[in-house]
Amino acid sequence: MNRCRNPAHPHCTVWVMPGADCCAHGHAQPQAAPPATGEAPAARGLPSGFEAISALRAARGATTLPGAQALSGRPQLHISGFDPRAAGGRQAIRLDLRGMPADCAAELRMLVRSGLRLGAEQHAFQRTSRGDWRPVFLEFSSRGLEHGQYRIDIELHSRQPGHPGSARTWSCSPVILVPRPDASLGEIHQTFLATHKNVRVTADDAGIARVQAPGGGRLDIEVHASNASIAQLDLRDPREQGGRLDLAFSSIAWDEDLIEIDVPLAAAPHPCPADRACLVHVEPDSAAQRHLRLFALDECVLGRFEDIEPDADLLLAHHGEHGLETGGLTRRLSGRHALIRQGRHGFEIEDVSRYGLLLDGVWPGKHAPVPLRLGMRIALTASIRGVAELEVTALWAHGLVLHRVDAGARAEAFCLLAPETDPGSGDAAQAGVQPRAAALPPLFHRGGGFWHRDPATGIDTPLAPGMALERLRGLGAALRFAARPYPEQDRGRDRRALSHAPSVRDLRSPARSPSWLGA
Structure with missing residues (x-):
């Protein structure tokens, strides 16, 4: 980046972004003179290296990441706190709403149905004064159930009293794994990764997060540790580890996209709205x-x-x-x-x-x-x-x-x-x-x-x-x-x-x- 080069403002010291036509104070910048034939790129005054890349990105603008804006506004249900090792007992997973539209109701009604033994089939998400949503904890039990995958059907209903046609509905169907009682952690993890994408292995309340892969290869797994727990995932050659995979985590988290269901609008406005x-x-x-x-x-x-x-x-x-x-x-x-x-x-x-x-x-x-x-x-x-x-x-x-x-x-x-x-x-x-x-x-x-x-x-x-x-x-x-x-x-x-x-x-x-x- 260069400082302001407007001749009418010689005392301006504001930096100018590469490729920008004016500085932050609005002073127009002179255009570079056409290069002479045979001049090297550095002598022509053209940006090179990092400046060239920055100028290219600035010129492209929003086309650099075409899906970034859409991804940030995509309604999702973040599920965390799931531990498949607790099969056969009672669990509570945390549900967080993300990317919900601003025009939805301040309280969303959630209906849940599953083959698992649910503590309750109806819950409510409430928007806080800061604009985010209070989490909901979903309790369930797999005691006495056959091992396998169990779907949880979730529906979110938004309805604003006194606003006809404002009803909106979203749905998703996360899958909960109930492993065999004698299943190893490696088998649990492999089965879970086969049915889920964007998996996060998380650890809370204590320490270290580490991923090791054969040859430093890339894995589409995020391992996160906060407040210092231990979250370790070792996927190196099993022969180096005695023929098994080393896996340790406290919980698993993932995101489920919420799909909006079309709701027909009211045929005509009501002359006396009332519930x-x-x-x-x-x-x-x-x-x-x-x-x-x-x-x-x-x-x-x-x-x-x-x-x-x-x-x-x-x-x-x-x-x-x-x-x-x-x-x-x-x-x-x-x-x-x-x-x-x-x-x-x-x-x-x-x-x-x-x-x-x-x-x-x-x-x-x-x-x-x-x-x-x-x-x-x-x-x-x-x-x-x-x-x-x-x-x-x-x-x-x-x-x-x-x-x-x-x-x-x-x-x-x-x-x-x-x-x-x-x-x-x-x-x-x-x-x-x-x-x-x-x-x-x-x-x-x-x-x-x-x-x-x-x-x-x-x-x-x-x-x-x-x-x-x-x-x-x-x-x-x-x-x-x-x-x-x-x-x-x-x-x-x-x-x-x-x-x-x-x-x-x-x-x-x-x-x-x-x-x-x-x-």
Whole structure:
């Protein structure tokens, strides 16, 4: 490199990059005079050696490394901490996200499925304030399984509430090796390298990293040691080592490319985006209201009713002889009592409460997800019966319906829908429906809001406040839509929430509501 040679700025001492037309201060540089015939390259003032290479790279610019920019922005899942020597026991591998697009949601839902015994099938990646992602630890066990390779199917779902068409999905399928109990480290390593690329042999917490190969040959393996562990890989002639390969490592890490799956965008924008809503049925000449509460959440929390800052999404309270009771037995419900989510094998429920729950009279155990079945009875609280009891009266691939089978049966029912999921059509959409719920309106969630599908014509209509719902088949003649799951709270906050609950006379009177709200 030379210093600035602009004659108008003789005191400028800024260095000029080879091949640049001006210095860092913007001073134009004089062009070299054409060389005389027969002059040597050095005498012509042309760069040579390192300067010539630097000038060539500067001239080519981004074409020097055509894949560098694409590689830096490629979504990848970095897997580390895998030790195949721990076969037969429980392991925990670390998953790190890299290269995710900036416009994806701040929290990504991860679904996992494998022949290995997984600790959990659902996890979540969360973006930190610095823009990177918190790691997720995936626990699994290979105890009692046959040795071989086991695929782990991973899906990442990005969904931003209130932004129709923002749903994105990525997937990858890493392979975990379960070796034979008597396999040597050399056999494990050879098998692993045969199925993986870009393998890193890592060692942490202690020391030395070394690779030795026959004749100093090149290997596509990165050996890394941090905070000083020992990571040694010796691939020299096995005859020099007593007929075996010397291999020692604490863990193996590799990168899996995330493949984005095309997700169809919403057909039309929704006039009332919401993931929680309610269909209110008002009987003529009666103060009683019946509610079909709608939820379109990846994970719906069932818990105790609280008027101020509840911990749950689906709020439950005990109904006694005199109607709704916000105290008393309602306090036997936890603020977060149970979770209902959509897993890979359908909807499932998990007990996260202090008091427990019963599924068809049996306690499933805490933090043990159980698939929901059509007709299953869900009794919240295991010690006292009748506090709040629900029944699965409809179960599809895109949603389910819960009817109360206690004294609150005339007050409310619940419809839980998978967000941004089209129910399909025909018999598949009506499969798994109890006779009591056969007249359930065909509802689904798409484009950020709730929709109704006419069972006769197949026309989809968005649900929004002020709509004339009596024109829609299957919804009844006295319905209104509210973009809140508990609209009655707005009228009764000063007189205790839900003060318009049905009385004993209303509970015992014949039902004149649609069959999907009947007891």
